[in-house]
Amino acid sequence: MSWFSSLNSVVIDFDQSHLFFPRIVITLIAILGTFILITHLRPVLRAMRSGQYQFFVQHADFMRLLATLALIPAYFWLMEFIGEWLPNMGLGFLLASIPFVFAMSMLYCHEKTRRNVTIITANAVIAPTFVWVVLYHFFLVSMP
Amino acid sequence: MKNIMHTAKVMLLAGSVVAAPAITFAADNPIRGNIRIVIGSKSTGGDTYQASSIIAEALAAKIDANIKVDAVGFSAGYQALERVPSGNTLMIFHDQAYLGHLYKQKGYEDPFKQWQIGPSFATNPGNGYLVPKNSPYKNMDEILNAAGNGQTIRVAIQPGGVSEIGYTAMKNAVRLAYPGQEDNLVALNTGSQSDKNQAMFDGLADVINGSVQANEQYTRLPADDQKAMNFVWLTAKSSTLQNANPEGMGQTSRDELLQYASGLGVRVPMDAENDFTFDKEFFFLYNKRMSPEVVAFLDNALAEVFADGKVQETLKKSFFIPNFRTSAEAQKHFKAKRDSYAKIIESLQK
Amino acid sequence: MEFLELLSPSYFLLAAAGSIIGIIFGAIPGMTATMAVAVCLPLTYTLGLHEGLALLLGLYVGGISGGLVPAILLNIPGTPSSITTTFDGYPMAQRGEAERALKICIVASLFGGFFSAIILFFFAPILADFAIKFSYVEKFLMIFFAMSVIASLSKNILMGVFSGLIGVLLSLIGTYDVSNGGNGEYRLMATWMEPYLAYGFSLLPVLIGLFGISTIIEEAEKGVKENSLENKVNLTKGTPFRFNVFKGQTGNLLRSSSIGTFIGMLPGIGGSAASILSYTQQKNLSKNPEKMGKGAPEGLVASESANNALTGGALIPLLSLGIPGDSTTAVLIGAFTLQGLQVGPLFIGENIDTWYSMVTGLMFANVVMFIAMFYAIRYIAKVVLIPKFILYPIIVMMCAVGAYAINYGIMFDVWTLFLFGVAGWIFGKIGIEVAPLVIGFILGSSAEVYFVKSLESYGEYSILVTKSPIALVLWGLIILSIVLSVIIHRKSKQQATEEAAQ
Structure with missing residues (x-):
């Protein structure tokens, strides 16, 4: 053993x-x-x-894909940058989110009618501000 | 053109009126905006968070600012502190800051080189060691003598800091009394308090590191309960513990706790003359580039907080001992403390 | 009954408010129950003990339950423990049965919550004594048991196990954490990564990166086409909710709730293991295992009853040993210490009023959760009707908030989101399966600690089997679980070939 x-x-x-x-x-x-x-x-x-396997889907929308892959890191970078410049007020989040939400909505919106653009603009301003006021100020959630 | 100039002047004037209260506020508070205190612990249930919350609340009321305590852990805390020299980000940590460096833990630099040491404000006198109630060892002397006489004693600790320093001291004590026998004390490296308790329940450890806050109820269990334990040593100075709340913790009074305190009930020698003691103290760390003006402002603010006397009551209620030193005093105190522990840690490294 | 005097109207109001706020936190991708309790912790200073606890318990129950909403509607687990809810919930939502799925989950949640509260009330001290019989070895086996889900969850066993191992490896990056018993040394990373990865990747950003951000990248690749009117998810198209869906689910409910309570009770296993484990067991024992993962109500029942049962379970070691059972109760312990109340083995006996009021609060919070969600669901389900060009930017934004806040403000966690978003998008294309990978990631680091510590303390491999009768039983269950999942795989393969032949 x-x-x-x-x-x-x-x-x-x-x-x-x-x-x-x-x-x-x-x-x-x-x-x-x-x-x-x-x-x-x-x-x-x-x-x-034989071409049966393709990395990208058929008729891939490279413009939207690449723009997305650029927009998200740009958003995070901007958030960090502003957050260091104006520290501990959640402004990094607020000031970076407004342009980001607007840009991404415009990018994904296919019919840029006057109505849609109005909705997009309003949403880009209201949504981040609402989140900032409620979460940062009422609930004291940390934000950059 | 004249009109435009006029409008601009009016706007400028209006702007300065709005800004006026901010200027007078800034006159006595050099830190503009919100303050974030990062702490060296990731837990919001631990003593660091608790002590930091108490002091942050008192300070916030004193200087009329928003202060938020964030339990980010030491590594992320150091990074946050490094980036903001304005005083908007401060850090609170305890002796681990230099002990981690002495024990060569990853991520710990020499805090005296890397940071400015800020004021200290509280001591947690609860750090201690326990044995099972049915243990053959009843007190520290028996443990040290047993190890000196060739018995293997396994001590459950979390390596690399506050939890290990007492173990290092025990080892050093064995070395002093029985040279060459110190390796009979063996560290059982575990993590959280629950892991240490579990190591005792599993019979893997003879002695465990613990605290008055976390283990007091276990010491009051009947002896036939497998979870029952006894304190054998509290590392705090007996003079420190004497300043604690007389009610002590739970059902164990301060006087009962004092019999386990260093220098009174228990003697663990550090060298020929002195006993080893360890008080876990909480203090601020500042960015190296933070201006002396801000340092002085915070020193004064905290001195006033302590002069008011209310924060002491709150601290004592939670079994902390108020302990205020200005930055300069703290810097000197912690350097000396570090040097004395460095000696015994070195003497055990061959 | 002196404690009844403690139950003021404000007590119930706070429990209800906590429950509702918790649901909202849980429902936002990236915000968790733990976070909800942590942000409201300072409030308990001013509220006093009983009122404060009512609020926090409400937040806990609400937060855990709220996680099911994005899991079903958006395929993003709102909290880590609702990961298994996505497996069946999202397919159902796509079939137009969002409302039905949500309702099934809520009923299951209520059952799980009640079940565990009752267990907590009657058996806490006895169970705590049983829990401490689980040493390193038994805890490792529990984790290993939960990991056996990978075999039954993967589309291809080989790739699934491979993906799971990649997940485990990713979870090991960083420090071998001293606070878990490690030696504090770095591994699996280059020097330049040290400032960012000293603590490794955090679970939540990894999770929402892999599930949330990667979906958005995939959609972008496809051009973010809005569903045309006739394809638009029709909320009334699918089968409506009826209580008879629970017929034949009694065993499932009881088993999953017990698993949830039990996992919650074991400190250091981690809450997400509860729903993972009960999901596997349901799949192994199900009459139609091939339907699970494609929108089977029984999967939802298993997952949600288990993760709500966690709440009562995790309070057992907290109140009878002074040791938190999961990450949320670890924060909850702060509420006691801030009030100068000590938790430990004598807590219940010495604070009998607090104990009664906590159990009452827990039960009440579950009821509020049920009522609030049951009636709000019709409106919540409408989230799927929001056009993607509005919804996606908001998801990214909320994920960023959650990732940043999860460790109280760390920017690298936000970058982790993006990193794993891209990784998840690529994984889908090269055959790496995301679900097993995530499970490997969730369980990997605790598997390591308990495995290495078992061998380190006992010095022999055989201890993993011979440690105790509990260990033997667990081995039996592990083997059974693996064998069953292999049989299920065989069966479904046969079915597939038969169908192809027809």
Whole structure:
């Protein structure tokens, strides 16, 4: 039974214990990953070559996609920037949200009728202000 | 053209009238706008949040400003403090600030280099050590002697700070009395208070770190309850604990607690002459670039808060001990405190 | 009955107000019950103990329940514990059964809430003594049991498990947290990430990034087309709500509520495990497991009764050991300390009035939650009619508020939203399954602590099996759960091929 107890025993050095579990997980991921590659690589490659698999959806709207991917980080950046300039008043949130909500609504709106644009503008001003007043001032929720 | 100039003048005048009250306000408060106090703990149920809320409320009333306490944790707190030198963001932390650095914890820099030390305002005298009620060890002497005579004693702590410092002191005490035997005290590294209690219930630990606030009720359980424990040591100075609320905590009076206090009921030597004691003290940390004017303003404001005497009552009610020092005094005090602990931590590192 | 004198009209008013405010917090993507309790915590200074507790308990119950609203209507879990509600709730909403789904959830929530309040009232001290029998080993096995959901939840077992492991790995990034028993060392990150990732990614931003922001990016890719009039979600199209939907769900309700209460009771397991675990068990035992995940009421019942049962469960260790059962009760403990009241094993006996008033408050908050939501639902469900160009910017904005506030003001959490929004969008395209990944992420870090600590303290692998009878039972359940889910996968594959052949 000594082979069992030697296999069974485990010593984890506390100073190194932060690596023990990640190593197990990485090993498992590597094994499963290789297995998936071996079994699935060929059919996937075939599908990609024949054009059956496309990364983007058919008729993707690249303008809206790219604009979205630019607009969200720009919004977060602006929020942080204003928040540092005028700290602890929630103004980073308020002053960044108004243009963001307006820009994103305009981007997603297909029929820019006078009515829709009015709704969008009103919403862009009212919604962030409402949230700012209620959450920041009444509930003291932290805001940038 | 003349008209436009006139309008502009009127508007300017109107503007200055509106701004006037703000100017007089700014005259005695150099911090404009809201103040955010970040704390070194992520918990809103812990003592740091509690002490900070009490002092923030009193300070806010004194200087007539909005103050909000945010439990962001030390790492995010340091980042927030670094970014805002105006005094709009302040931090409250306790001895962990330098102990984390002494124990070489990740993310802790030397606070004396990185920050300005602000005023201290309260002490939590509750930090202590407990044994199960059915433990063979009844007091600190028995534990230290057992370890000196070759018994392995497992102590459940959270490594790297306030929870470990008492364990370090015990180890040091064993080293002083029985050189070479200190490794018989073994740290069982756990996390929160519930993990430490659980380690005791599981029989994994002989001694656990705990506090008067969290463990007092467990000490009053009947001995046949597997959850029952006894205090063996409170690390606070007995002179500090003497200033506590006479009712103590729960059903345990201050006098009953005093028998476990350092220097009175329990002696854990630090060196040939002195006993080891540890008071967990809360203090402000400021951005290095914060102006002396703001520092002085906050010093004065807090001094006035304490002169009014009301905040002391609130603190005492929650088992804190009021403890006000101005920034300059605090800086000197904590430096000396740090140096004395650095010595015993170093002496145990081979 | 002296405590009755403590129950003033303002007591009930505050409990009701708390419940309603809590629902609103829970219903906003990114705002959680924990946050609701945390922001109102300072109010308890002025309110006094009993009134303060009434408010906070209301917020707790309301906040947990409110999470079901965005889960069903927008496919964004409002709180982490409503993640499993999205699986069946959103498909139902898309079929036009939003109102029905919401009502099913509310009834299930009420049942779960009542069930756990009753358990709390009668069995708290006994159960607390049972809970402390769960050491590192048993807690690890509980987590592992909850993780077995990944097998039954994934479309393809191999990819599902792979995704789950990626989720676990993501949860390990950062410090091996000292406050959980780690050694405070960093792993899995480069030096430049340290200022941001010292605490790792936070759960909530990851969750709403993967579910909320990624949906918006996907929609943008498709051009954000508004549904034409005839395609517009018709609120009255689907099956209307009738109470007979609960016929045959008694077992489900009782089981899920018990699981919820029990998970809540174990400190350090984390609330989201409750709904995940009961969802798996329902799927494993269901007569029609293939329907779950496609809009089956039984999935909603399991998920929502479990997460409301959490409330009573998490109060058990708080009131009878002084240890919070989940993140919200950890904040709640602040209300006691601020009032100078100590929680611990003697709390109930020494504060019998407070104890009665808390249980009353808890029950009452559940009733208010039920009434408020049942009658408000007709209006709440109309959210799906708001045009996307108005709704999406507001969702992004609210997610940003929630992410920033979840850890009391950390900007990196807001960036996490975007990071995981993009990641979720890409995952969908390369076959990584988001639900198993999220579950891996939610459970990963506690799995680590308990696994490593078990081995560290006992020094042998076999302890994981031999520790106690409880451990053996848990192993039995884990194996059963995995076997059942494999059988279910086989069955559904067969069905698919049969259908294809026809």
